[in-house]
Amino acid sequence: MNPTLAPRSTPASTPSPSPSFTISEMTVPATLDDEAAADFLTLVALNNAVCLSDTGLEDFARTPEELLPHLQDGVDEKHLTLLAREGSRIIGAVTVSHATAEPSSAEFDLMVLPPDWGRGVENALLDAAEAHARALGRKVLQTWTLHRADAGDPALVPRTGWGRVSPTPHAQLLLERGFTLEQAERNSALDLHADDAPVERMLAEALAAAGDDYRVVEWTLPTPPELRDGYAWALSRMSTDAPSGDLEIDEEVWDAERIARRDARFVDGGQTVSVAAVEHVPTGTLAAFNELAIGADPSGVTHQYCTLVLKEHRGHRLGQIVKCANVLRWRAIAPHSPRISTFNAEENRPMLDINEAMGFTPVSYAGAWQKRLE
The missing domain is CATH 3.40.630.30 (Gcn5-related N-acetyltransferase (GNAT))
Incomplete structure (x- = not known):
């Protein structure tokens, strides 16, 4: 979900003939x-x-x-x-x-x-x-x-x-x-005070399956300058590789400068954002990433923003790696946060399977709506 004012539902409609507003x-x-x-x-x-x-x-x-x-x-x-x-x-x-x-x-x-x-x-x-x-x-x-x-x-x-x-x-x-x-x-929540053992086990299994061609890279925003170009490419792929049904979504154009501006909006708003990524060692490509964020209140709810595995790197459990690695890293960053809230498309079974194995449970839902204006 977009971290700005996300659209919300409300109750039904009979227009007033003479509005007082x-x-x-x-x-x-x-x-x-x-x-x-x-x-x-x-x-x-x-x-x-x-x-x-x-x-x-x-x-x-x-x-x-x-x-x-x-x-x-x-x-x-x-x-x-x-x-x-x-x-x-x-x-x-x-x-x-x-x-x-x-x-x-x-x-x-x-x-x-x-x-x-x-x-x-x-x-x-x-x-x-x-x-x-x-x-x-x-x-x-x-x-x-x-x-x-x-x-x-x-x-x-x-x-x-x-x-x-x-x-x-x-x-x-x-x-x-x-x-x-x-x-x-589906909006799912993970209890951050639950036992770490299942997440630790899932991370170890996924790292073994991925092998030496992949390594974990982690940082807290702002993104280090040397990682901005790679992160820009990975973030641009959210518009092409994430399940979106028939929503008309332009292929997004990202570069290091746009990453720096995005980072600044989060930091200037008092948010702490942790990124766990996986680098494909032979090419240097950031092949997967996960973002967790919290506001200035250390006891507030944590929100997962973007998570993606690039299409050409799927099948190596990279989604499991970035999600588990970031949750374990997050324990030290925001130890008083009670839970993580995240949204995933219902058809995104691979990511929902990971969530469910980690302990995420459904708590609400969202609908994505579109109207063509031509």
Whole structure:
């Protein structure tokens, strides 16, 4: 999942004939002490409240310090945030984001809490998000919804045929507005206070299977300069090698400078990020990697960001190596963190097999949605 404001689900839609709210663009503050920071702080609180409402979990809460550097980024990504106000109260928001180097898609995050849903706020914000994406010349509009663990019956099945998500009002709104549920993702959690022995055993087995052609390389962001080019190549492969169903995803363009800017956004936001990678010794290629991150609170939840094994290096248990190695490394970095939260596509059986063997259990789900604008 994207570490910025990830799209969330909320409850169903009957537009009000005469809306009592207005929609305006949010100013992104330069610092949290600026006068303009009040709206941003309300946006963060709204995002966290929607995540909690959607999943019943507090795992997805983010701090203003973590999120501000991402919304300030205008080099690699651009963001537009629109706020719906009723008088002085913010009753909804939508953030539309698009990468500057990749031309096809835009993503949005629609945030409206249940008491304000059904008054036309969600439709008006979605209208604005779609209009902005069209004005940018984007071909597709994408979003992600969060869902509780019990999908219920009937459930929504994505086009991949793998997994199910609950038919929340937010999901129903997207269906009504021409979006297609392309993929289901499982959110799993690992108890970081459990016995290390199974993970240690899995790491030893995987290292033996991989052999001498592969070696573990580990670091904490910022990425050492000598590793940035290799890491840029590996991270670019997330867009081509990770399971994505029929989501239209541009092949991403990464270089050492983009890696440095990405690192800075995490570090400037007070986050600690550990990377465990595997180098293919004969070629020097970073063939697999895993990222774990935590905010400034040492007792907070750990989030796994990207994990990938390059296609040409699969079949050597490299995914098992990077996941197990990083968890064991993480024990010393964040000993008070209670658990790791991670998302994986339901069709990504090899990675889910590793997760389950390590002790990850499902706690919620996400739906990936897409609408073609041409």
